[in-house]
Amino acid sequence: MNKAYAVLAICVILTSIFSYFYFFTPTLPEIPYEPPVLPPPTSSKFPLLEFAIWGDTARLDSKGRTIRYNEYESQFDYSYAYADLIHCIQSYLLTGNSTHLELAEKTATTLNAFEILFATGETSVQDIDGDWGKWFAFSGYRRALSLLILAEQTRSSAYRQKCVEILDWLCQQQPPKDIMALSQRVILLSYGYHVIGDSKYKDKAWSLIQGWKLGASGLPAMSTGVSYTKEDAGFGVWGIMLFLYKRFTGHDISSFIYEQHKIAAKALWTGDHFAYRADINTGQPLSGYTYPVHGFGTIDLTMIWAYLEFGDREFLDKAKQDWIYCLIDPGVLCSSLNLIYHAPAYHDATFYWNRYAILPGLLLYKLTGDTRIKTKTEAIFDAFNYYKRKYGLVLGVDGDTGAISTRTLHGGRHWYYYDAPIDLTISLFGQMYEPNMHPNDLKYWFAIVP
Numbered sequence: 001m002n003k004a005y006a007v008l009a010i011c012v013i014l015t016s017i018f019s020y021f022y023f024f025t026p027t028l029p030e031i032p033y034e035p036p037v038l039p040p041p042t043s044s045k046f047p048l049l050e051f052a053i054w055g056d057t058a059r060l061d062s063k064g065r066t067i068r069y070n071e072y073e074s075q076f077d078y079s080y081a082y083a084d085l086i087h088c089i090q091s092y093l094l095t096g097n098s099t100h101l102e103l104a105e106k107t108a109t110t111l112n113a114f115e116i117l118f119a120t121g122e123t124s125v126q127d128i129d130g131d132w133g134k135w136f137a138f139s140g141y142r143r144a145l146s147l148l149i150l151a152e153q154t155r156s157s158a159y160r161q162k163c164v165e166i167l168d169w170l171c172q173q174q175p176p177k178d179i180m181a182l183s184q185r186v187i188l189l190s191y192g193y194h195v196i197g198d199s200k201y202k203d204k205a206w207s208l209i210q211g212w213k214l215g216a217s218g219l220p221a222m223s224t225g226v227s228y229t230k231e232d233a234g235f236g237v238w239g240i241m242l243f244l245y246k247r248f249t250g251h252d253i254s255s256f257i258y259e260q261h262k263i264a265a266k267a268l269w270t271g272d273h274f275a276y277r278a279d280i281n282t283g284q285p286l287s288g289y290t291y292p293v294h295g296f297g298t299i300d301l302t303m304i305w306a307y308l309e310f311g312d313r314e315f316l317d318k319a320k321q322d323w324i325y326c327l328i329d330p331g332v333l334c335s336s337l338n339l340i341y342h343a344p345a346y347h348d349a350t351f352y353w354n355r356y357a358i359l360p361g362l363l364l365y366k367l368t369g370d371t372r373i374k375t376k377t378e379a380i381f382d383a384f385n386y387y388k389r390k391y392g393l394v395l396g397v398d399g400d401t402g403a404i405s406t407r408t409l410h411g412g413r414h415w416y417y418y419d420a421p422i423d424l425t426i427s428l429f430g431q432m433y434e435p436n437m438h439p440n441d442l443k444y445w446f447a448i449v450p
Contacts, residue, residue: 082119215280232295239302297356349399
């Protein structure tokens with residue numbers, strides 16, 4: 001068993017949750033582990049780095065920006081470069097490899113604030129807000145978050161100033177139109193307040209939350225102009241964002257968070273799992289969309305957090321039943337290769353969403369002691385790790401064969417064609433709403449993806 005499981009579980013469960021939630025003391029069985037095997041960085045005529053975290057292959061341009069390799073077509077995409085080496089700070093936190101820290105600092109020093117925020121060809125907030133037809137949706141937020149981490153780790157005034165330029169610019173932009181982009185902007189501003197200390201970032205984050213559309217039932221809309229939400233790229237990221245906003249800003253919105261989770265626990269529940277979509281006005285699962293989808297781990301995670309925060313057993317029981325329904329019994333989203341299907345009718349497996357089954361799985365095992373969950377979590381992690389290493393930048397594979405997925409969408413483009421860096425802030429800050437957590441503890445999340 002990977003060291004990651006034990007370290008992450010200790011971080012999430014033992015370090016501070018139980019001291020904070022003093023009224024809850026579950027039995028915690030031990031999970032054995034083995035140290036992860038991490039590949040060393042490599043070099044070539046064009047600098048080449050295999051990130052210890054992602055298993056990705058990338059060449060660097062003269063400024064330290066990343067040029068990604070398209071495994072499907074066996075070529076580098078020189079038309080699209082971005083400051084991905086900022087993420088070496090995350091690898092440094094995980095591995096202690098000083099070379100990765102040096103590369104992150106070189107990139108942060110060489111590029112100006114907006115060269116970090118924008119990839120080549122990007123110029124507007126709409127570019128970084130992204131959409132599902134775009135290969136690298138939301139990556140600007142991820143780069144800015146990485147820069148904030150670097151600024152806090154190094155205490156560099158130059159990096160802090162670049163963060164301020166980005167945050168000030170974002171405060172002047174129009175609100176996002178999609179709940180995924182909204183969540184990223186809110187958490188970036190909230191963490192910006194945490195690092196920089198300027199209250200205008202906290203105030204702007206709260207105004208974005210308050211300004212988001214809620215239906216008659218109280219559920220948040222998936223995006224402007226629609227009357228439904230989703231379990232994953234809807235309420236899942238919304239709930240996690242609320243917890244992280246509270247953690248980073250110190251603004252006590254506990255009653256609102258509790259109310260939101262009670263509404264969602266009822267509205268999206270079908271009797272044995274959470275539905276893909278629910279009507280935000282009627283507060284009922286949406287007809288034709290009652291099946292689960294690959295991102296079920298996000299709603300399970302935020303429900304588990306709600307249980308830990310408020311002690312309401314409904315949240316834990318439904319998260320556990322949903323996780324088991326999707327992956328074990330009957331396991332409608334789990335292939336024989338332990339890859340997670342996009343949906344019961346679509347068997348492409350998307351690595352991005354596979355990750356989100358792992359963290360709630362670990363928490364559910366720790367909280368309930370159900371060994372079925374432990375066994376399946378390990379199997380999912382092993383499958384994720386194997387195929388991620390095998391294909392690197394290809395995000396999607398066929399869940400039944402393990403071959404690169406040939407399913408197409410968006411005008412013939414292969415579904416999740418690249419490894420679009422949209423793991424966002426859920427993975428960056430998965431546990432940091434806890435009161436004693438420090439950015440160094442990011443490594444406890446990244447350790448599960450060696």
